[in-house]
Amino acid sequence: DTEVTQTPKHLVMGMTNKKSLKCEQHMGHRAMYWYKQKAKKPPELMFVYSYEKLSINESVPSRFSPECPNSSLLNLHLHALQPEDSALYLCASSQGALAVYYEQYFGPGTRLTVT
Amino acid sequence: GENVEQHPSTLSVQEGDSAVIKCTYSDSASNYFPWYKQELGKRPQLIIDIRSNVGEKKDQQIAVTLNKTAKHFSLHITETQPEDSAVYFCAASKEYGNKLVFGAGTILRVKS
Numbered sequence: 001d002t003e004v005t006q007t008p009k010h011l012v013m014g015m016t017n018k019k020s021l022k023c024e025q026h027m028g029h030r031a032m033y034w035y036k037q038k039a040k041k042p043p044e045l046m047f048v049y050s051y052e053k054l055s056i057n058e059s060v061p062s063r064f065s066p067e068c069p070n071s072s073l074l075n076l077h078l079h080a081l082q083p084e085d086s087a088l089y090l091c092a093s094s095q096g097a098l099a100v101y102y103e104q105y106f107g108p109g110t111r112l113t114v115t
Numbered sequence: 116g117e118n119v120e121q122h123p124s125t126l127s128v129q130e131g132d133s134a135v136i137k138c139t140y141s142d143s144a145s146n147y148f149p150w151y152k153q154e155l156g157k158r159p160q161l162i163i164d165i166r167s168n169v170g171e172k173k174d175q176q177i178a179v180t181l182n183k184t185a186k187h188f189s190l191h192i193t194e195t196q197p198e199d200s201a202v203y204f205c206a207a208s209k210e211y212g213n214k215l216v217f218g219a220g221t222i223l224r225v226k227s
Binding site for chain 2: 056103104108
């Protein structure tokens, strides 16, 4: 299995809602990432987990809260989002994070709309 | 921090022609340079990468060149096909942390 899966594919939420995005991989990768991608823009790194520990937080607002329950799962908890947070949220995984160069495999993304 | 500039922003070529996309980076410590292809509505997929100890790498119709002195690297696609139409992103990363910094992207259109 060489895929990263993400659920849901689409999500519409109000500014007062709480929702979660889920990412899963079964490739034995030990690093997982969250990216945000706006239309016609490159992916922007949000968080990196290495061996289930948060290793990089790119100064992301606290209304985004990542969680890595185990080496195969990555969640992104959303609360009190703003309309400008509407974007495609991509999850990625790689064999490692803190050594050498490992290809990052991307999931299909969750398209989030905040109303 | 690292800054990656990518040119051109759009590129139209005829089927069978070559396409070249160029990127420059600012941090001389960066030493890993992948290229991703993203078709409309799909996920980014790695098409080729190069590490700083190599000047050129080829894989079938695509090749990447790296000039560390000038801090720029380029993607070359030969004999383009309509299915090569997509957005192409270059990226740069340092050895540790695997933090990818992406260029702004190039929309490639291959006309048949």
